[in-house]
Amino acid sequence: MRVLVVGGTGFVGRALVARLLQGGHTPLVLGRTPRDLPPGAVFLPGDITREVPDLKGAEATIYLAGIIRERGQTFRAVHVEGVKNLLEGMRRTGGGRLLHMSALGTRKGTGSRYYETKAEGEELVRASGASWTIFRPSLIFGPGDEFFGGVLRSLVCSPLPFVPLIGDGRFPFRPVYVGDVAEAFAQALERGLEGTYDLVGPKEYTFRELLELTMAAVGRKKPFLPIPLPLMDLAVPLLSPLPFAPITRDQYLMLKEGNTAPFPEALRDLLPAPKSLEEVLPTYLRC
Template identity: 60%
Template sequence: MNVLLIGGTGYVGSHLTRVLLARGHTVYTLSRKARPTERVRGADQGVRHLRGDAATGEGLGEAVEGMEAVVYLVALIRERGGQTFQTTIVDGVRNTLAAMQRAGVGRLLHMSALGAARGTGSRYFEAKAEAEELVRASSLEWTIFRPSLIFGEGDDFFGRVLKGLVRAPLPFIPQVGDGHFPFRPVWVGDVAEAFAQALEKPQTIGQTYELVGPKEYSFHQLLLLMKQALGSRKPILPIPLFLMDLAVPLMSPLPFTPITPDEYRMLKSGNTADPGPMRAAFKLEERSLEAELPAILVRR
């Protein structure tokens, strides 16, 4: 099958590329630089890299021609310059849907996010929810995936956010509130495998799947795991939420702020779901966070 990965040179895309190639698919990626990143090099033999930008529509029409399926993976957790939640998450999806319909390409796999909903106060979740609405309103044969926190080689939350909290130049490890917020992180290999299996399962068309890992953790437990993996002896100090509510907006203008107001808002809401429907639809390894965390930190 000819499969176009929009965002295929990114974090999830690099892992999905490997899985699709192993299954015998022909893989194309669309990116602004039209070349593999360090995440993909060494595992992209036979992949064709196309130049384009889904957010603006540049090169998109030509890229989807001749494809049998399109996978939309483009997203960002922090806005940077002209890359905003609106342009990257919403406008990119809108342009992709239009290009697919013009080209007669019917199959779409869309990566959203667990927690995406209107009225959350998170601009990221709001944008993801709007993109989902566009996908569902289309005439395409779509499948939506809503992964929880994704861990694995090259991840952002464990390799940057939590690592930054533990290694911050402080005599303690700051914990948001009492740390009770629940999370069910999912291995990137399982995310990639679910996408690949969906291409071979017509029964997944018109369905939305929440992708989560085998174990639920509180935020406090995640900090403990990270502390142990990094060999830190600093104590964990709970920071009352009212102080965090004041401090996070003050830190946000800093170029290397450990957490943005949007990330903080999502953190407080937790991120977990029932793995039952996912397990019924896909055969996944469900690798544990404990098994991958040491390697994640070394590679990062």
Template identity: 55%
Template sequence: MTASPTSAPLGGDALRVLVTGASGFVGKAVVGELLRRGHTVLAGSREGQALPGAAGIKLDVTRQDSVQAAVNEVQPGAVVHLVGIIAERGEQTFGRVHVEGTRNVLAALPAGARYLHMSALGADPASQSRYSSTKGQAEQLVRASGAAYTIFQPSLIFGPGDDFFGRVLKNLVSQAPVVPQIGDGHFPFRPVSIEDVAAAFAGALARPETVGQTYALTGPVEYTFRELLNLELAALGKRKPVVPVPLPLMNLAVPLMQLLPNPPITKDQYAMLLAGNTADPEAARRAFDLPMLNLEERLPHLLKR
């Protein structure tokens, strides 16, 4: 059962906000935007790293005692749960981080606290991607928790230090004389800026009507995978032929890539690329008055950083 909006400290008042995963790419941007809007922010991470304007606190979401100790110490009026991984390493599995980590945070959530949850576009417990399926399982826990929650489902996020455009796609178009294109390249994507994502999270704290809602976070323009490859090439000032790789061949190659110490693409990333990643941006744009920054305009600057 979803908690009543009146059970949480909503509206325009400044809050004491605990952010999990604060030292990550999205975390730093969200912390910065929360501070800009006048909130007191506690930056939670496994290292307890402080950020400009935000005190650091050690918090490991995979350990219930660690989460509870952090919450007891800071007594937040809101919790922004951002922790997530894009590849499994050792004990850091999708199930342990996405599902059990969310369960631990929800169990420690103070009564009446506002809760903002970072999911992903395509989150679905039935997904063939372990990343997407565990994100979907975490959403189920949130909706059943009784918390005053808002769930966000971002598409590919671009911005300074992002992983997909700044590493995965950059490596794909840079490392060989030709650019391999997965299948026919028609898979659709609607990348969203880190500024739009941060504005949505921070904006939700001042909007009680967003309690109990789930928002897709996507950008203003939809691209095919082939178009993203061409944009990346142009932004890097490269001219190379783009060569389609038939899906049966990719289906054989991707598992073999996992034998490499740092595979250019993981099996989960491959499954998500095949599924595409797009949704209508209007609901979130209207709810949070988002700037809707454009990938094509920002990409050359981002790749030169």
């Protein structure tokens, strides 16, 4: 199957392109730069936020494009305008299957621009008239991830003699492995699965436990220094616009809410043995 992948050069995209190739498919990767695509993948230059893509020859489309920080691109451009352009391209060529990556916790009324724009993107997909599948992953981990390999690693590996802990650190999360996310998309494509599904890993952790696992993976042991939430509530909006800010306003709002859900029974056949943090983190985290 010839599959257009929007965001195929990103963190999840690279894993999914590799899985599609293993399944005998031809990924058509739409992006601004090719970034060393593997043999068999076809690069299509384009910017989904600015132009309607030519989908001629694509039998299905997977929209993975997403940002967690607004650096040069806005949430609205990537999560809403890009989806609009893709759907217009599908309309011009007669439709086809659409698989869309949203995020766990997505809904309106959260105060998070990330969630709000993701919710708008979901609404566009559902109203498109296409055959669609929406996956809502929790935190995604694996080599190259931004949360464990970026945010948590920087906290644990900093020269400080302690690890800052937001509040009491009890916010719950259920992270999912990037390879399992890719497998879910590929299986849904091949089986014709439709609907909206939360996508989580096999185990729930608190934020404090995520920091402890990160420390164990890199071989560090430091005490925690709890930072009261009222202080964080004041500091984050002031620091968030700065380029070196360790956490943005949207990330902070999502962190306090937590990010967890039960593992969907409908996905048991697709992911019979999802990987856990304990298996994967030590394979790629280093200070």
